[in-house]
Amino acid sequence: MIAVIGLVVGVVAGLLLQPTVPVELQPYLPIAVVAALDALFGGLRAMLDGIFDDRVFLTSFLSNVVVAALIVFLGDQLGVGTQLSTAVVVVLGIRIFSNAASIRRHLFKA
Amino acid sequence: MSTRHSAESARPLDASMTLLNEVYRRPLDPGYAQAAARRAENPSHRTVRSGTGLLVLAVVLGLLVTTATLSLRRPAGSVVAARHLLEQQIVQRGDEAAELQGRVETLSAEIARMQDELLREEEPGLGAQLASDAVASGAVPVTGPGLRVVLTDGPTDDPDVLDSPSRVRDSDLQVLVNGLWAAGAEAVSVNGERITSMTAIRSAGDAVLVDLVALASPYTVDAIGDAPGMQTRLAQASAGQYLATLRNSYDIGVKMSSEHSLSLAGTGQTTFYYATVPPEHAPKVSPTPSATDDDGRATGSAPTGGGMAGSAGRSGRDGT
Numbered sequence: 001m002i003a004v005i006g007l008v009v010g011v012v013a014g015l016l017l018q019p020t021v022p023v024e025l026q027p028y029l030p031i032a033v034v035a036a037l038d039a040l041f042g043g044l045r046a047m048l049d050g051i052f053d054d055r056v057f058l059t060s061f062l063s064n065v066v067v068a069a070l071i072v073f074l075g076d077q078l079g080v081g082t083q084l085s086t087a088v089v090v091v092l093g094i095r096i097f098s099n100a101a102s103i104r105r106h107l108f109k110a
Numbered sequence: 111m112s113t114r115h116s117a118e119s120a121r122p123l124d125a126s127m128t129l130l131n132e133v134y135r136r137p138l139d140p141g142y143a144q145a146a147a148r149r150a151e152n153p154s155h156r157t158v159r160s161g162t163g164l165l166v167l168a169v170v171l172g173l174l175v176t177t178a179t180l181s182l183r184r185p186a187g188s189v190v191a192a193r194h195l196l197e198q199q200i201v202q203r204g205d206e207a208a209e210l211q212g213r214v215e216t217l218s219a220e221i222a223r224m225q226d227e228l229l230r231e232e233e234p235g236l237g238a239q240l241a242s243d244a245v246a247s248g249a250v251p252v253t254g255p256g257l258r259v260v261l262t263d264g265p266t267d268d269p270d271v272l273d274s275p276s277r278v279r280d281s282d283l284q285v286l287v288n289g290l291w292a293a294g295a296e297a298v299s300v301n302g303e304r305i306t307s308m309t310a311i312r313s314a315g316d317a318v319l320v321d322l323v324a325l326a327s328p329y330t331v332d333a334i335g336d337a338p339g340m341q342t343r344l345a346q347a348s349a350g351q352y353l354a355t356l357r358n359s360y361d362i363g364v365k366m367s368s369e370h371s372l373s374l375a376g377t378g379q380t381t382f383y384y385a386t387v388p389p390e391h392a393p394k395v396s397p398t399p400s401a402t403d404d405d406g407r408a409t410g411s412a413p414t415g416g417g418m419a420g421s422a423g424r425s426g427r428d429g430t
Contacts, residue, residue, distance in 0.1 A: 006165045010172020014180065019173075021181040029178040036175045042139050049138070051146035055160070058167045060139045065174070094133050102138075 003043075003054040027076065028069035031088055035068035036061060038092045041099040048106040068092075214378035215251075221379060222250055245297065248306035250376040252297050256334035257341055258369050259286060259353075263327035264361030276360045278329055280313035282352075283320070286331055287311065289349025293340040295333035299374045301325045306377050321377070328363070337368035 021029065039061035046052040068088055075084030222244065229237030244250045261283070264276025287305055290298050298305040303320040305311075310321070317324040333340060344350050356362040 002161055002164050003168045006168020007172035010169040010174075011176045013169070014173045014176025017173075018180060019177050021177055026181070029182050033175060033178050033182065036171075036178075042142075045138055046142040049142070051142045053142055053145035053149070054164050054168075056139060056141040056145045058164055058171065060141060061171050062167065065171070091133055094130075098134050099138065 001054070003057050027081070028072050031068040031072050031085055032065045034089055034092050034096075035064035038095050038099075039064045041096050041103070045099045045102050045106075048103060064092075215376065218249065218376060218378040244376075247380070248297065248304045248309075248377050249379055251374060252334060252376070253371055253373045254296070254334040255337055255368070255370055256295070256332060256372045257290070257337045257344075258367050258372065259290075259331045259333070260363070260365040260367075261286065261327070261329040261331070261356070262363030262365075264363070276362060278318065278327055278356075278362055280311050280318045282356060282362070283318060283329060283331070284311050285349050285352045289344050289347055289352075290331065290333040290335075290340065292347055292349070293333075293335070293343035295335045295340060297334045297374050299332050301330055302375055304375055304377050306380070308380060309377075332369070332372045332374055334372055334374060341366060341368070 039057070042060060043052065043057040046057070071084050071088055072081055075081035225240060226237060229240065241250075245252050261278045263278055264274075266274045266276055283300060287298055287300065300311070300320045303309070303323050303325070305320070308321075310319075312319050314324070317326070318329070319325070344353075353364050357364045
């Protein structure tokens with residue numbers, strides 16, 4: 001529960017403070033947000049499965065965001081940023097979908 | 111990774127699709143299962159310190175993601191604002207340019223009037239020569255009967271195709287304007303832009319530029335002169351065949367009409383920064399017999415006429 005409380009506090013703080021992101025980091029934001037969504041759905045599913053763990057949730061969250069940003073950075077350096085972004089979005093998208101399907105089965109038993 | 115391999119007891123049938131299967135069948139981080147297993151072994155090993163660390167990490171992550179989301183939503187507004195600003199600037203600068211052009215025209219008219227007044231008293235021959243030069247160089251507005259040719263872009267299936275062959279191109283206008291000069295036009299304008307010795311017809315990207323003004327279809331080319339004669343000579347020359355090809359092969363609309371009265375705008379006086387008249391050809395200012403005077407002016411004015419023909423000729427060569 002610590003992780004959830006912390007995240008909520010962070011979100012509220014972000015909404016209140018409205019910090020600005022440096023321009024150099026702007027390209028990595030969309031992928032980072034998708035990666036964060038993936039971690040969120042994973043965490044929700046684990047919670048419904050009864051195996052939720054704060055540490056695993058937060059580390060997967062952090063590593064997802066960092067790895068996604070790194071991949072985009074690497075892609076930009078190699079000139080294949082768009083393609084790599086697409087690859088990341090496809091993989092994360094599939095994971096989000098199947099996690100969401102699993103959550104749906106948990107909630108509606110269907 | 112090792113747990114995954116131990117979990118898979120037998121080699122799956124679709125081994126070649128391991129990546130997709132891995133992503134689709136096991137979307138949950140295996141770490142959750144591991145952590146659950148660890149907790150089952152020794153239930154209470156969480157310390158206060160690790161709990162605080164997790165809380166801080168969670169707050170930071172929440173803050174980061176919220177910031178990212180907010181700043182991703184924000185640029186849409188700023189882009190619109192920037193676009194609006196650019197539009198405003200375009201309109202404003204356009205108005206400024208139009209105002210300045212109007213001023214140029216007023217001042218040119220004043221200059222012409224004052225020159226006229228001055229020369230009418232002192233040197234009537236020079237005044238007439240100057241007036242005809244001003245017409246030829248395109249400095250003053252002119253009216254007269256003439257020929258109007260309208261070129262219209264042909265219909266396209268997809269308006270987004272930029273380089274469609276049925277669009278009127280700069281080379282088409284160059285050929286037409288050249289043809290009109292060759293057919294005896296005395297003054298030519300394209301969509302109101304007077305063609306002078308310093309006017310270029312060219313394309314920049316998708317637009318046709320005449321004297322640096324971007325024009326769009328339909329292109330109205332007005333030429334003052336003997337309309338029936340010009341029409342005949344234009345049809346006989348290669349420009350006429352070119353226009354026929356445009357009409358027949360590319361569906362470009364070509365409409366010709368004789369006009370009783372065309373009004374062509376003037377460009378105002380051209381300021382030369384580098385070109386000077388050599389001393390031996392300089393117009394004589396001192397009172398002289400009118401014959402010599404005319405001679406002097408004629409040679410002085412020759413570069414203007416020659417420059418005009420050269421400009422039109424050059425544009426034509428560019429196109430071919």
